[in-house]
Amino acid sequence: MVMACAPLLLAACATSWEPAPDEPVVETRVRQPAQQDSAGTQVYPLRNPAVMELLTTAGAAEQRGDYEQAAALLERALRIQPRNPEVLQQMAEVQLHVRDYQQALNFAVRSYDVGPRVGEICSRNWRTISVAREYLGDRSGAAEAERRAGACMSTKPPSL
Amino acid sequence: MARQRKKKTPKKGRRKAASTRRWPARLWRVFLLLFGIAAGLLIPWVLYLDYQVTSEFEGRKWDLPSRVYARALEVYPGALLTPPDLAVELQAAGYHEAAQVSRPGQYRLAGDRAEVFRRAFRFQDGEVAPLHLRIRFAGQVVQSLANVANGESLDLVRLEPAEIASIYPLQKEDRTLVRIEEVPPLLVTGLQAVEDRNFKHHPGIDLHGIARAAWANLRAGRAVQGGSTLTQQLVKNFFLTQDRTVIRKVNEALMALLLELNYDKAEILEAYLNEVFLGQQGAYAVHGFGRASEFYFDEPVARLRPHQVALLIGLVKGPSYYNPRRHPERARQRRDLVLAAFEETGLLTPEQARAAAARGLGVTDSPRHRGSRYHAFVDLVQRQLAQVYAEEDLRTEGLRIFTTLSPSEQEKAQRAVTQGLDDLAQRGLPETLQGALVMADIASGEVRALVGDRDASRRGFNRAIHGRRQIGSVIKPLVYLLALEHSDDYNLLTPIEDEPITLRQPDGSTWSPDNYDGRSHGTVTLLEALTRSYNQATVRLGLNIGVSHLVNRLTQLGVSAEVDAVPSAFLGAVELTPLEVTQIYQSIAGSGFSVPLRSVIAVETAEGEELMRYPLRMMPQPRREAISVLNYALTRVVEDGTARALPGLLGKSVTLAGKTGTTNDRRDSWFVGYTRNRVAVAWVGEDDYSPAGVTGSNAAMRVWARLFRDLPIESVDLRVPDGAFYLWVDAASGRLSAEGCPGAVQIPYVDGSEPRDMTACGATALDRDKESLWKKWFGKDD
Numbered sequence: 014m015v016m017a018c019a020p021l022l023l024a025a026c027a028t029s030w031e032p033a034p035d036e037p038v039v040e041t042r043v044r045q046p047a048q049q050d051s052a053g054t055q056v057y058p059l060r061n062p063a064v065m066e067l068l069t070t071a072g073a074a075e076q077r078g079d080y081e082q083a084a085a086l087l088e089r090a091l092r093i094q095p096r097n098p099e100v101l102q103q104m105a106e107v108q109l110h111v112r113d114y115q116q117a118l119n120f121a122v123r124s125y126d127v128g129p130r131v132g133e134i135c136s137r138n139w140r141t142i143s144v145a146r147e148y149l150g151d152r153s154g155a156a157e158a159e160r161r162a163g164a165c166m167s168t169k170p171p172s173l
Numbered sequence: 174m175a176r177q178r179k180k181k182t183p184k185k186g187r188r189k190a191a192s193t194r195r196w197p198a199r200l201w202r203v204f205l206l207l208f209g210i211a212a213g214l215l216i217p218w219v220l221y222l223d224y225q226v227t228s229e230f231e232g233r234k235w236d237l238p239s240r241v242y243a244r245a246l247e248v249y250p251g252a253l254l255t256p257p258d259l260a261v262e263l264q265a266a267g268y269h270e271a272a273q274v275s276r277p278g279q280y281r282l283a284g285d286r287a288e289v290f291r292r293a294f295r296f297q298d299g300e301v302a303p304l305h306l307r308i309r310f311a312g313q314v315v316q317s318l319a320n321v322a323n324g325e326s327l328d329l330v331r332l333e334p335a336e337i338a339s340i341y342p343l344q345k346e347d348r349t350l351v352r353i354e355e356v357p358p359l360l361v362t363g364l365q366a367v368e369d370r371n372f373k374h375h376p377g378i379d380l381h382g383i384a385r386a387a388w389a390n391l392r393a394g395r396a397v398q399g400g401s402t403l404t405q406q407l408v409k410n411f412f413l414t415q416d417r418t419v420i421r422k423v424n425e426a427l428m429a430l431l432l433e434l435n436y437d438k439a440e441i442l443e444a445y446l447n448e449v450f451l452g453q454q455g456a457y458a459v460h461g462f463g464r465a466s467e468f469y470f471d472e473p474v475a476r477l478r479p480h481q482v483a484l485l486i487g488l489v490k491g492p493s494y495y496n497p498r499r500h501p502e503r504a505r506q507r508r509d510l511v512l513a514a515f516e517e518t519g520l521l522t523p524e525q526a527r528a529a530a531a532r533g534l535g536v537t538d539s540p541r542h543r544g545s546r547y548h549a550f551v552d553l554v555q556r557q558l559a560q561v562y563a564e565e566d567l568r569t570e571g572l573r574i575f576t577t578l579s580p581s582e583q584e585k586a587q588r589a590v591t592q593g594l595d596d597l598a599q600r601g602l603p604e605t606l607q608g609a610l611v612m613a614d615i616a617s618g619e620v621r622a623l624v625g626d627r628d629a630s631r632r633g634f635n636r637a638i639h640g641r642r643q644i645g646s647v648i649k650p651l652v653y654l655l656a657l658e659h660s661d662d663y664n665l666l667t668p669i670e671d672e673p674i675t676l677r678q679p680d681g682s683t684w685s686p687d688n689y690d691g692r693s694h695g696t697v698t699l700l701e702a703l704t705r706s707y708n709q710a711t712v713r714l715g716l717n718i719g720v721s722h723l724v725n726r727l728t729q730l731g732v733s734a735e736v737d738a739v740p741s742a743f744l745g746a747v748e749l750t751p752l753e754v755t756q757i758y759q760s761i762a763g764s765g766f767s768v769p770l771r772s773v774i775a776v777e778t779a780e781g782e783e784l785m786r787y788p789l790r791m792m793p794q795p796r797r798e799a800i801s802v803l804n805y806a807l808t809r810v811v812e813d814g815t816a817r818a819l820p821g822l823l824g825k826s827v828t829l830a831g832k833t834g835t836t837n838d839r840r841d842s843w844f845v846g847y848t849r850n851r852v853a854v855a856w857v858g859e860d861d862y863s864p865a866g867v868t869g870s871n872a873a874m875r876v877w878a879r880l881f882r883d884l885p886i887e888s889v890d891l892r893v894p895d896g897a898f899y900l901w902v903d904a905a906s907g908r909l910s911a912e913g914c915p916g917a918v919q920i921p922y923v924d925g926s927e928p929r930d931m932t933a934c935g936a937t938a939l940d941r942d943k944e945s946l947w948k949k950w951f952g953k954d955d
Contacts, residue, residue, distance in 0.1 A: 063249030063329035081786075085298050088617075088789050093247060095616030095850065096890070104789075119791050123766055126797070126894045 039106045042144050047136035050166050064090045064097055075107060083107045098128030098138075105141045118145035135165035219427065226428045227435050229411050235350060235447060235460075236342035237571025237779055241554055242334040243547075243578040244619070244774070245296065248308060249329045252315040253885040256282050258581040259308070263289065265335035265580035267471050269537075277303040278472070285310040288321065294333040297575050297775040297783060306330055313885050335580050337547040340555065342568045345456050349463035350571070350779070353443040355475050359482050359520060360462060361442065366518040367486050367511055369403040373438060377404045377429035404429040407445045451485065452492045454540055459492075469497060469536045479521060480529035483511040484536070497536045504534060546587075549625040550578050552635045553752070553772045561785060562776075571779035576772050577619035585883045586610050586622035586853075587629045593876035594627045594857070602867060607860050608876055609636035611755040612853035617789055618759055618768030621851070623752075634860070637751045641734070642858060644754060645745040646706045646815075646869065647834030647843045650761065650803055651726055652743050653703045653711075655718045657799040660926035665700040665806055666907035671710035676740050686712055686744060689835070689868075698907070700920075703806050704814025706833065708744055715743035729794070731756045731769065745834060754845060755854045761804065762830070762847035764890065765797030798897035802921045804830060808889055811846070815870055819846070822878035828888035831877075833869025842867035844874040849887035853877060896924045903932045911938030 071086035087104045094100065101124035108117035121141035128134050139162035147155040246262050248254065260270070263280050268289070271279040277292040287308040294301055305321040318327040341347060353361065365372045371379045383400035401409070408428045432441060450458060451465035459468045465485055466474040477485070487507035488495050497504035509530050516526035554576055558567060566572070590608045598604040610624040625635030634640070656663040671694040675685040686708045688694070693709055694701075702710035715723065720738045727736055727747070736747050749757075752770065760767040768791050776785040794800065807830035810816050815833045820826060827848070834843030842857040842865070857872040859865045867873070893899065901917045903910040907928055910917040914934035931939065 061249070061251055063247070063251070066328045082298060084788060085786075089247065091789065092614070092617060092619075093249065093252075095614075116790055119766070119793055122793050123791060126764065127892070130895070 043140040050136045080111050096127040098124040114145040114148045136162045223431045236569035238339040238341040239572040241338040241574045243337050245334040246332040261581040338551040340567045347457040348460045351463035377433035378426045410448045471537045480532040484508045487511045497534050550623045557773050573777045575775045579621040583622040589880035590624045593879045609751045609856045611751045615762045618770045620772045641748045642841045643836040645834035645836040648745040652715045654803045658796045660923040664926040666698045668696045671707045704810045751854045751856045758845050762852040765794040765800040766791045798923045801893040805921045827886050830889045835868040838864040842872035844877045908932045910935035
């Protein structure tokens, strides 16, 4: 248990596998490490202003904890660009917030499949997958995902 | 009541007979007696009426039909949208074309520009204000958007969704509730001026009014005026009685008095505004000014102008006699009479009244289209909602239901079926053919269009949802998918045998499937067998995999129907509906991310409180790398397989994927096809299962092509996930080759299924590559 908990925040460890309501998993375990990993090398898809607007509004909704609104806005963005890895990843993170780990996993996998498979977004994909698998009880899968997150910065994108 | 009366009458008789008293005393006693009897009768009767009228009034929860909305069109620079499609969407939402766009609800098209004045609308995530916007198109794409008021450019605008249907209460009343504070003041005062001038002061009945009416009727020699107060009219409407017996009249008057004792004038008037009968739309009675305003003017009541208010008030007297659509002249006279009353009572100045009388009636040609065009899709909506809501709630709670329908795509889909089948009849196929079509957005699973009959107006058997038919070769891709998942044994160029085969059936009989062209083709590749839809090769392949795996996969992909695990299942001896087939192919077209098909996104109460949301949820299928390889193979069906006529029918050169399906004796024709974002399934056949002479490519594919000819198409997404890759191989031998080598093609492989042997040309090329890499890493001269 202690070993398995090591990658978790201590607060969460002390109580249960469920994160405390205000545990910032998305920030501390997905976004910040991914940003540190990326160290400037970012592969971003072309941006559509309509999608950008929805992403920004969804981000604001997420900030104030209105995850339902954030998800609805991201869904609108996905109707416009169903394969936008950034939107899919943000949706995965919103699912982490509401602790729907299965959907978090699924959206992150989809984001990875259609995304650049390298750079910051790749790292966020795998870190989300790792956290989700951990909460779903798949510890070895979580560790593997963590390893893949680390590799996002060194592998070159697979050619089509 | 009646029983009580009978009991007392005999008592009275006995007393009368026993009486021997003197006159004045007797008179007094008789008077007291009668008074007692009257009070004894009247008090319970009044209490009873009071109970009735208050319970009716307070328990009054009008049954409100649920409103069903299409998906809201998102307009943004880069959106695939043409001006004609925009017009279809706007008309469906009840917008009117105008030479000068000045009010919400109007639009104008001019070449590559459009102007739209969006009305205010309450979406499931909040209310938007009216917005006057200008759209510029560049070909089939929106180029830019701007707010006309301030000239600012806009990134994204959500248009008001079309109201596509109402789910009505069983007693067939249509109604939109209004509050007294939201209606124009002229409606409130004008109604009194015309129907009941003394409303503010009378206690429920108006003796002056009755006298005045009687006098007027006497002078005219016939009934020209009614003395009923608004309160009495309301009572009459509440209890749905039209008979004119004296007892009724007395009861009505009593109840009106009681209503006034219990409630204030505003409450009574508000109830009246919502209750009064104002028109008829087909089988549905239009009640209340809220709905009447939408029904006649396509406007919310709050925005009505004096001439429109006058018309509606005039209708109270006789909605059918003064029907402004059927009898415009009568309606006009009546309206002008009402305007005169407005003027006479000082509600309008003479100038205002004259200006209003100078206006046309202002009614729309026909009430906004509801239900008729979209009922096939609404069937699906009701089916999805029936899992959560009782039918009664849908009919009476005034829910607002946000759906996924695209009005412009629905119109094209219906046209594709109707005209497509007419066209097939011209080509010699039966005129009795029926068809169905389902189209969904791949990534979201949202159903955009659904057609269940060649005749859009016929409401009956919905073939898209309930037409369970054998699917024939449409099932084959799943057999090949299962094979591709066995990456140790199969890739797209693995040779298999297309040779006769005879199987013993569970019932002892034998089964020897034939190929469509009646021939066997010997050794073929997996890819050929799929793209040309060879039956014998498919059955042989399927037997290596096992029919139970096929049945399991169908279940996994959301098919709930019972499927027999017999070898004929490999050739599609499985009965599914077009909707179920769409669900299966959503998964394939969506690169293995399954999404349950949805027609409803959200449901909220009439007040805007969210009841239910159906969020996007995806389920990744295992072995998505094999699905991506299958995707490629299905584009080859269109390129050089059984659907190779499709690009010609479409007149577009894009990469599409698809599969034809034909059943025994040509009873059913199927075509499933997808682009980057849309998957659609078309079915054609006879309702009575008789041989129809149809094949996948001669019937359903033509219907499918008619639809996609009219849609913007983007090529299929052929990117493969981790665990699959494209390789240059020699098409004939299946060996590794290289770009530029003779016979070399680029084909996707599941990791582990790739060939090991190499053609001579490929080997040379590989050496060259190695050398060049060596140079790249260590050499200076590259």
